[in-house]
Amino acid sequence: xxxxxxxxxxxxxxxxxxxxxxxxxxxxxxxxxxxxxxxxxxxxxxxxxxxxxxxxxxxxxxxxxxxxxxxxxxxxxxxxxxxxxxxxxxxxxxxxxxxxxxxxxxxxxxxxxxxxxxx
Amino acid sequence: xxxxxxxxxxxxxxxxxxxxxxxxxxxxxxxxxxxxxxxxxxxxxxxxxxxxxxxxxxxxxxxxxxxxxxxxxxxxxxxxxxxxxxxxxxxxxxxxxxxxxxxxxxxxxxxxxxxxxxxxxxxxxxxxxxxxxxxxxxxxxxxxxxxxxxxxxxxxxxxxxxxxxxxxxxxxxxxxxxxxxxxxxxxxxxxxxxxxxxxxxxxxxxxxxxxxx
Ligand SMILES: Nc1nc2c(ncn2[C@@H]2O[C@H](COP(=O)(O)OP(=O)(O)OP(=O)(O)O)[C@@H](O)[C@H]2O)c(=O)[nH]1
Ligand SMILES: [Mg+2]
Numbered sequence: 001x002x003x004x005x006x007x008x009x010x011x012x013x014x015x016x017x018x019x020x021x022x023x024x025x026x027x028x029x030x031x032x033x034x035x036x037x038x039x040x041x042x043x044x045x046x047x048x049x050x051x052x053x054x055x056x057x058x059x060x061x062x063x064x065x066x067x068x069x070x071x072x073x074x075x076x077x078x079x080x081x082x083x084x085x086x087x088x089x090x091x092x093x094x095x096x097x098x099x100x101x102x103x104x105x106x107x108x109x110x111x112x113x114x115x116x117x118x119x
Numbered sequence: 120x121x122x123x124x125x126x127x128x129x130x131x132x133x134x135x136x137x138x139x140x141x142x143x144x145x146x147x148x149x150x151x152x153x154x155x156x157x158x159x160x161x162x163x164x165x166x167x168x169x170x171x172x173x174x175x176x177x178x179x180x181x182x183x184x185x186x187x188x189x190x191x192x193x194x195x196x197x198x199x200x201x202x203x204x205x206x207x208x209x210x211x212x213x214x215x216x217x218x219x220x221x222x223x224x225x226x227x228x229x230x231x232x233x234x235x236x237x238x239x240x241x242x243x244x245x246x247x248x249x250x251x252x253x254x255x256x257x258x259x260x261x262x263x264x265x266x267x268x269x270x271x272x273x274x275x276x277x278x279x280x281x282x283x284x285x286x287x288x289x290x291x292x293x294x295x296x297x298x299x300x301x302x303x304x305x306x307x308x309x310x311x312x313x314x315x316x317x318x319x320x321x322x323x324x325x326x327x328x329x330x331x332x
Binding site for chain 2: 036057077108109110111113119
């Protein structure tokens with residue numbers, strides 16, 4: 001199981017950022033999925049914006065973008081703006097979900113099945 | 120560092136983040152998702168809650184719509200923002216992999232609010248209430264368009280008319296290959312079996328790739 005997962009994590013940094021043209025030109029949004037996992041790589045500093053600091057504090061362990069949105073009570077689109085800033089400053093790292101538009105591999109489905117059977 | 124400075128944005132009760140027992144181990148390296156989709160009140164939140172290891176959480180997105188007063192020349196005031204919520208839960212599958220379950224309304228206009236909600240999903244569970252089958256028609260058509268694999272779960276409401284599966288399948292014009300299952304979203308075992316039905320179906324799709332042009 002570790003092999004495919006390493007593969008999913010590769011090549012991610014290239015597509016981490018996207019800039020949305022219909023917004024203010026300075027508003028950068030991280031290109032993340034609802035289930036992209038975020039892990040803090042730094043502690044909040046004195047000058048860290050409050051919402052950035054909140055993300056850093058709650059992401060000591062992996063946390064999905066959806067969970068961050070829920071705990072901050074912020075729309076996902078607002079969370080992606082915060083994440084773009086944190087990623088740019090190398091304060092967080094992300095663990096990408098399994099790429100879309102691919103048939104899931106049998107090993108992955110096996111793992112999902114086993115996990116569910118334990119419930 | 121102090122939360123008071125963030126009150127304006129985060130509110131007076133600062134969210135602390137996940138409770139201790141809701142924290143994932145650092146070994147978790149990837150997540151997958153399944154979408155539970157159905158009409159209003161069909162049992163989406165109930166199903167998410169019955170299998171989730173965390174208390175279901177809510178993520179939201181804002182939808183901007185043109186106001187009804189089209190004669191209103193004030194552009195900004197003429198728009199209304201609606202907040203649309205989506206409940207979700209989480210299941211740790213092993214020490215490296217987690218599954219997220221999202222319960223989303225059946226209307227397609229909500230789906231676009233969350234980028235890639237279906238695109239990255241393993242598949243979907245379409246929850247059906249036999250008293251309002253028509254909601255399911257729409258959903259099924261749209262999932263087919265997007266090539267999202269799905270199973271259909273018939274939620275058993277006590278006052279709902281009982282239809283044989285074959286009759287429901289015919290009414291929804293559902294291909295024989297798509298699994299249908301009776302379920303009680305309130306029951307953890309039943310909800311888990313519904314998810315297992317989806318995963319087995321996904322496995323069968325890999326084993327025998329469907330003929331696509
Ligand atoms: N009998 C029965 N009742 C159910 C079942 N699933 C849900 N309910 C009940 O139906 C009601 C609505 O369920 P919810 O889970 O809130 O439905 P929902 O799809 O999330 O609803 P919205 O988010 O408002 O669209 C609740 O009172 C549930 O207890 C089921 O399988 N059987
Ligand atoms: Mg609900």
